[in-house]
Amino acid sequence: MTNDEIKERIKAFICQFIQNVDIPDDEDLFASGLVNSLFAMQLVLHIEKEFQLKVANDDLDYENFKSINAITDFIGQKDLNSETK
Amino acid sequence: MDLGLTPEQIKSRKRFSDFVDEYIAPVADQNDRDEETPVELIKKLGEQGFLGAFIPEEYGGKGMDMVTAGLLCEEIGRGSASLLSLLTINGMVSQAILKWGTRAQKEHWLPGLATAEKVAAFGVTEPDIGSDAKSVETTAELSGNSYILNGRKKWISYGQVADLFLILAQCDGKPTTFLIERDTPGFSTTPITGLLGFRSAMLAEVQIEGCRVPEENLVGRPGFGFSHVTNVALDHGRYCVGWGCLGLAEACLQASLSYTSERKQFGTNLRGHQLIQEMIADMITNIKATRLLCYHAAYLKETGDPGMIMETSIMKYFASRMVNKIANDAVQIHGAHGCGSEYSVQRYLRDAKIMEIIEGSNQMQQIIIAKSGYMNFRLEKRKK
Ligand SMILES: Cc1cc2nc3c(=O)[nH]c(=O)nc-3n(C[C@H](O)[C@H](O)[C@H](O)COP(=O)(O)OP(=O)(O)OC[C@H]3O[C@@H](n4cnc5c(N)ncnc54)[C@H](O)[C@@H]3O)c2cc1C
Numbered sequence: 001m002t003n004d005e006i007k008e009r010i011k012a013f014i015c016q017f018i019q020n021v022d023i024p025d026d027e028d029l030f031a032s033g034l035v036n037s038l039f040a041m042q043l044v045l046h047i048e049k050e051f052q053l054k055v056a057n058d059d060l061d062y063e064n065f066k067s068i069n070a071i072t073d074f075i076g077q078k079d080l081n082s083e084t085k
Numbered sequence: 086m087d088l089g090l091t092p093e094q095i096k097s098r099k100r101f102s103d104f105v106d107e108y109i110a111p112v113a114d115q116n117d118r119d120e121e122t123p124v125e126l127i128k129k130l131g132e133q134g135f136l137g138a139f140i141p142e143e144y145g146g147k148g149m150d151m152v153t154a155g156l157l158c159e160e161i162g163r164g165s166a167s168l169l170s171l172l173t174i175n176g177m178v179s180q181a182i183l184k185w186g187t188r189a190q191k192e193h194w195l196p197g198l199a200t201a202e203k204v205a206a207f208g209v210t211e212p213d214i215g216s217d218a219k220s221v222e223t224t225a226e227l228s229g230n231s232y233i234l235n236g237r238k239k240w241i242s243y244g245q246v247a248d249l250f251l252i253l254a255q256c257d258g259k260p261t262t263f264l265i266e267r268d269t270p271g272f273s274t275t276p277i278t279g280l281l282g283f284r285s286a287m288l289a290e291v292q293i294e295g296c297r298v299p300e301e302n303l304v305g306r307p308g309f310g311f312s313h314v315t316n317v318a319l320d321h322g323r324y325c326v327g328w329g330c331l332g333l334a335e336a337c338l339q340a341s342l343s344y345t346s347e348r349k350q351f352g353t354n355l356r357g358h359q360l361i362q363e364m365i366a367d368m369i370t371n372i373k374a375t376r377l378l379c380y381h382a383a384y385l386k387e388t389g390d391p392g393m394i395m396e397t398s399i400m401k402y403f404a405s406r407m408v409n410k411i412a413n414d415a416v417q418i419h420g421a422h423g424c425g426s427e428y429s430v431q432r433y434l435r436d437a438k439i440m441e442i443i444e445g446s447n448q449m450q451q452i453i454i455a456k457s458g459y460m461n462f463r464l465e466k467r468k469k
Binding site for chain 2: 013015019037038040041042043044045046048049057060061062
């Protein structure tokens with residue numbers, strides 16, 4: 001899956017949770033208070049189901065989840081790792 | 086669409102139900118009066134593998150499917166809401182470890198929790214912090230390769246007997262979760278007695294005074310203790326409580342059907358009076374509606390659907406409200422007998438009230454359910 005495809009899917013998911021549809025790809029979702037505390041786990045579940053990945057202990061890094069770009073890179077990287085395994 | 090149980094699930098339910106009828110229901114009122122769960126009963130639940138219902142087989146659990154595990158919560162809830170909370174709390178801690186623990190933590194803790202060799206407790210609430218859980222005041226400071234924890238936790242179910250506590254604390258101002266063992270120096274518990282409900286759930290206040298906790302006992306990462314670790318536990322808690330309310334409601338209904346078939350007033354059984362029938366009809370209908378919500382939440386959980394978090398919240402909210410109405414009516418139907426100690430319905434009513442407060446009070450559920458309603462509304466409008 002290309003990064004653009006990943007980003008589109010992530011954007012479609014995140015857009016459900018926020019008022020502003022045109023949120024910049026690098027905007028910090030959590031710092032800007034755009035999402036509530038349940039969103040964090042909903043996002044994890046979404047990533048796991050949609051991209052068939054497991055998000056675990058080692059992945060708990062704010063840098064992996066903070067923006068649309070960060071999430072896209074995180075999934076791209078995980079995807080790559082699972083392919084090369 | 087098939088909403089029926091599989092033959093396997095029907096068999097499991099019968100096994101759970103027989104166990105509850107033999108070992109739990111007959112002693113539940115006495116345990117409630119004694120404000121105690123006998124250790125042997127906890128061990129029995131462990132032997133049956135019930136405490137490992139949600140733990141995968143590779144870690145010594147039963148790895149039940151979500152419906153079967155739900156049926157177990159329902160049956161235990163029918164027998165004793167206090168005892169259900171043992172299952173709930175152990176499940177919450179084990180789910181948090183399962184999802185966010187390291188491989189070593191899973192291997193070290195889960196097999197013991199699955200068999201009741203170790204009992205777990207969940208420590209979020211404090212004397213001054215309840216619903217606003219992410220703001221807990223317990224602190225954790227890194228010192229060498231351990232953390233030093235200080236603080237107090239209150240209303241901790243099975244805190245009197247638990248061996249292992251999952252504790253939410255602030256580490257440099259970031260919510261973080263730790264596993265603390267009872268025998269850690271500086272750790273102590275004080276029983277809380279005289280509760281309205283869940284009287285045999287052996288609640289305690291927990292004092293954490295300079296407890297040194299090894300780095301390996303950090304669950305997840307600093308900053309993720311509330312959003313990820315606690316939320317996994319709470320979601321699981323709501324799932325168990327929702328099903329448990331269903332069981333408690335069923336107990337109220339069965340008690341009411343039985344009592345109204347025997348008690349006579351104005352020359353006829355109570356069941357012959359239409360105002361009584363109204364209450365019975367509402368019980369039956371509300372129980373069926375709750376069951377469908379439970380099945381739906383089970384389906385979403387089984388498939389890992391992100392929608393499960395909201396649906397589980399809705400199910401717990403509906404189930405806990407429903408069981409309060411039903412338990413209230415059950416006492417009404419029993420009249421003075423319902424207020425006395427010969428019948429269990431007064432315990433059912435007291436326990437039902439607790440269900441509206443734990444795992445995120447119903448006001449907290451209302452807030453998130455309404456918010457998600459507005460979210461969907463906005464989404465639909467955008468689509469048009
Ligand atoms: C029997 C029992 C067992 C328990 N077991 C555990 C356990 O094992 N571990 C644990 O950590 N905790 C446990 N608890 C504590 C429980 O989780 C808390 O009671 C619950 O989270 C509510 O917190 P609180 O009681 O401090 O109420 P508060 O947060 O002080 O709230 C008081 C009231 O105000 C309402 N309220 C608060 N904020 C708002 C708002 N923003 N809008 C509208 N209404 C609001 C609440 O809904 C509630 O009705 C237990 C409690 C009981 C009674």
